[in-house]
Amino acid sequence: MINYNNVKAVIFDLDGVLVDTAVYHFEAWHRLAEGLGYSFSTVDNEQLKGVSRVESLELILKWAGLEKSKSEKEALLQQKNDWYLELIEQLSPVHLLSGSLELLQKLEERGIKIALGSASKNALGILEKTGIVGYFDALIDGNAVQLSKPNPEVFLKGADALGIAASACLVLEDAQAGIDAARAAGMQVIGIGEAENLKGADLVVADLGRLVEKF
Numbered sequence: 001m002i003n004y005n006n007v008k009a010v011i012f013d014l015d016g017v018l019v020d021t022a023v024y025h026f027e028a029w030h031r032l033a034e035g036l037g038y039s040f041s042t043v044d045n046e047q048l049k050g051v052s053r054v055e056s057l058e059l060i061l062k063w064a065g066l067e068k069s070k071s072e073k074e075a076l077l078q079q080k081n082d083w084y085l086e087l088i089e090q091l092s093p094v095h096l097l098s099g100s101l102e103l104l105q106k107l108e109e110r111g112i113k114i115a116l117g118s119a120s121k122n123a124l125g126i127l128e129k130t131g132i133v134g135y136f137d138a139l140i141d142g143n144a145v146q147l148s149k150p151n152p153e154v155f156l157k158g159a160d161a162l163g164i165a166a167s168a169c170l171v172l173e174d175a176q177a178g179i180d181a182a183r184a185a186g187m188q189v190i191g192i193g194e195a196e197n198l199k200g201a202d203l204v205v206a207d208l209g210r211l212v213e214k215f
């Protein structure tokens with residue numbers, strides 16, 4: 001059960017919550033893994049959601065049973081990001097997920113603070129391309145944190161930047177690592193997607209549109 005009356009700030013995950021970019025991360029990792037001779041599945045991909053670029057590569061190398069030097073890993077990370085950036089080059093407001101804009105508008109109207117809590121180092125460019133950067137009171141992304149989700153650092157920094165207590169923050173997440181991070185931060189959390197991939201969420205909904213009327 002979510003206590004909506006208590007919510008003074010909403011912290012949004014980016015990929016897979018606001019913007020339909022999760023599919024491009026999948027495509028780029030898939031291409032990279034196939035090049036390494038590893039058949040990368042959608043089940044594997046689920047475990048990479050919300051996880052940093054470096055840690056995602058480490059997982060793929062582990063699954064593939066491969067060892068790479070530091071410089072080889074750097075080249076692979078660069079290649080993955082180059083492909084990802086190529087794939088999102090044409091990103092525009094049409095790539096906003098259902099209900100994103102409506103929920104951001106409603107929260108702004110209601111005077112509820114809005115922050116981003118994303119693992120992505122490409123977050124700012126994505127918010128600009130999709131035209132929603134102006135809604136955010138604080139932006140915490142992969143460049144601002146040391147520790148990856150499920151560590152709560154990204155969300156705690158978001159609450160801190162807004163000056164709002166963790167207990168009054170609501171996190172919206174599409175990844176298990178993000179649900180775990182929000183709980184570790186002591187925040188309420190709503191999972192966006194399928195309940196089986198979002199264990200421990202206070203509520204799971206299919207998309208952000210379901211939340212507009214709650215505020």
Ligand code: B16
Binds near residue numbers: 014025081
């Ligand atoms: P980048 P989120 C995460 O973003 C993605 O879910 C994850 O798949 C990606 O590896 C990670 O960002 C790092 O992204 O390579 O762009 O720095 O879901 O936390 O918004």
Ligand code: MG
Binds near residue numbers: 013014
């Ligand atoms: Mg995500």
